[in-house]
Amino acid sequence: MSLWFLLSTLVWGPGSVLLTVVLLLRLSVCIWCYLWDLQHCSTDLTGKTAVVTGANSGVGKSVSQELAHCGVHMILACCSHERGQQALAQIRAASQSNQLLLGEVDVSSMASIRSFAQWLLREHPEIHLLVNNAAVCGLPTTRTPEGLDVTFATNYIGPFLLTNLLQAAPISRAPFAPVPVSVPALTLLHEDQPPARL
Ligand SMILES: NC(=O)c1ccc[n+]([C@@H]2O[C@H](COP(=O)([O-])OP(=O)(O)OC[C@H]3O[C@@H](n4cnc5c(N)ncnc54)[C@H](OP(=O)(O)O)[C@@H]3O)[C@@H](O)[C@H]2O)c1
Numbered sequence: 370m371s372l373w374f375l376l377s378t379l380v381w382g383p384g385s386v387l388l389t390v391v392l393l394l395r396l397s398v399c400i401w402c403y404l405w406d407l408q409h410c411s412t413d414l415t416g417k418t419a420v421v422t423g424a425n426s427g428v429g430k431s432v433s434q435e436l437a438h439c440g441v442h443m444i445l446a447c448c449s450h451e452r453g454q455q456a457l458a459q460i461r462a463a464s465q466s467n468q469l470l471l472g473e474v475d476v477s478s479m480a481s482i483r484s485f486a487q488w489l490l491r492e493h494p495e496i497h498l499l500v501n502n503a504a505v506c507g508l509p510t511t512r513t514p515e516g517l518d519v520t521f522a523t524n525y526i527g528p529f530l531l532t533n534l535l536q537a538a539p540i541s542r543a544p545f546a547p548v549p550v551s552v553p554a555l556t557l558l559h560e561d562q563p564p565a566r567l
Pocket of ligand 1: 422423424425426427428429446447448449452474475476477478501502503504505523550
């Protein structure tokens with residue numbers, strides 16, 4: 370009897386401790402996931418304006434959708450009108466936001482960026498957030514009509530120029546936060562400035 374009692378204690382004791390630990394871990398993962406689900410994000414960004422480049426697919430589309438969900442006035446900066454319109458309709462349906470606008474820009478073209486920035490600052494002088502997301506990778510070495518390597522132009526020079534044109538605009542009085550996605554090193558450009566708070 371005492372041997373049986375000893376054996377069952379040896380099995381059930383550690384077993385129930387292990388089960389409790391597993392259940393607690395599972396519970397904390399559920400709480401963590403709930404808190405990090407942007408659908409439960411209570412931050413209200415109504416009145417803010419954001420520009421996301423490459424907003425028609427992947428990371429850019431998801432970011433645009435979540436920002437639109439939080440009430441941000443979104444400018445989807447895409448290089449293809451057709452793909453941009455398609456994404457805009459999908460983001461509008463998913464986020465229930467009617468504050469979405471399509472802007473056309475080819476971030477590998479400095480001329481396109483300059484005219485986009487001009488249009489942007491004329492139509493929306495208060496830009497709070499710029500997400501430099503558009504990027505390419507794995508392309509063969511080719512030159513743009515402006516003589517730049519297409520990958521370098523798209524991933525580095527384009528975002529650099531767009532950020533600086535928007536940041537340096539004298540009419541933009543809003544606190545401005547550039548977010549580098551394609552090139553994390555771009556943050557170094559702004560290290561002398563404290564990050565703007567939205
Ligand atoms: N996915 C990952 O695992 C990963 C990991 C680390 C970093 N990232 C970074 O996250 C960002 C997005 O990645 P992703 O996976 O979402 O890429 P993706 O699905 O290929 O999307 C890239 C977006 O950039 C746009 N784009 C490309 N060239 C452009 C140009 N010249 N002008 C304007 N838009 C242009 C594309 O438009 P079109 O569709 O019209 O071509 C597309 O909307 C990139 O900066 C990437 O470096 C991604």
